[in-house]
Amino acid sequence: MLSEGLPQGTVPKLERPGPLRERVYEALLELITTRALPPGRHLVESELAEHLGVSRQPVREALQRLNTDGWVDLRPAQGAFVHEATEEEADQLLTVRTLLEAEAARLAAANADAAGIAELERLCAQGERAVANDAVDDAVAADAAFHAKVRELAGNAVLAELSAQVGRRVRWYHASVAGQRGRKPWSEHRELIAAIAARDEERATTLMRAHTEHTRRTYHERVRETE
Missing domain, CATH: 1.20.120.530 (GntR ligand-binding domain-like)
Incomplete structure (x- = not known):
């Protein structure tokens, strides 16, 4: 589960104003940049959605954007993983x-x-x-x-x-x-x-x-x- 290995209190609370997909993106990016989600971590849509209190759609959109921005790697038939920089x-x-x-x-x-x-x-x-x-x-x-x-x-x-x-x-x-x-x-x-x-x-x-x-x-x- 996502909660395993995450320090208590690291999953951000999403405030309601603003586009949901943008807030989910920022929440996930914060978890990645602080290494609460470390390099190589498998990111499961359903688990992320549950912990952020949202549906899977904005999580999927956020992961796609994070992939474009170089923070996440989307691997065919495997899923999403936090990017491991060389x-x-x-x-x-x-x-x-x-x-x-x-x-x-x-x-x-x-x-x-x-x-x-x-x-x-x-x-x-x-x-x-x-x-x-x-x-x-x-x-x-x-x-x-x-x-x-x-x-x-x-x-x-x-x-x-x-x-x-x-x-x-x-x-x-x-x-x-x-x-x-x-x-x-x-x-x-x-x-x-x-x-x-x-x-x-x-x-x-x-x-x-x-x-x-x-x-x-x-x-x-x-x-x-x-x-």
Whole structure:
């Protein structure tokens, strides 16, 4: 059953407003990106429908869309499975992330106001508390929120949209290495906030590039350890 192996409370409650197929898609995507539904997991329509409290039709539509978006693999005569990314896929994604996030950091240093910097400080403190409490999922969520705020402060809507698409996939990979990185990402975030507050565009760019590269290297190290 779907409930086996899922942490208590991970199955999201679907709020009624909005198209049902969109809400089912977002619910399943959240379960995948947080790895509540891990790579390789067999996704059975009837079980998903039961746990989300919907019919099988919106689940089927969501799985088809997730397949198109690269989150799910539909295999003939076998069914749907959470996509298992190759190391090459991960490397390509994390490389693109570095390019986008570094530019977002530069623009944030040029454009951020006091309120934005204060919000970065708040999110950083939230992440530090999560790490101190060994709450890996909360730390991953705080990290995603921190990077989303940097993108917002950049003030470039196109960059923000592209980075958000990449960022959701990065969260999937980050969930697998967050425990290994420990407190280090948050000290790097602190340095980045200082650079943004000082309007030092060059340093903000350099720090973000190094920060994202650390995540990429850690992911590859983890893959090789498990081979």
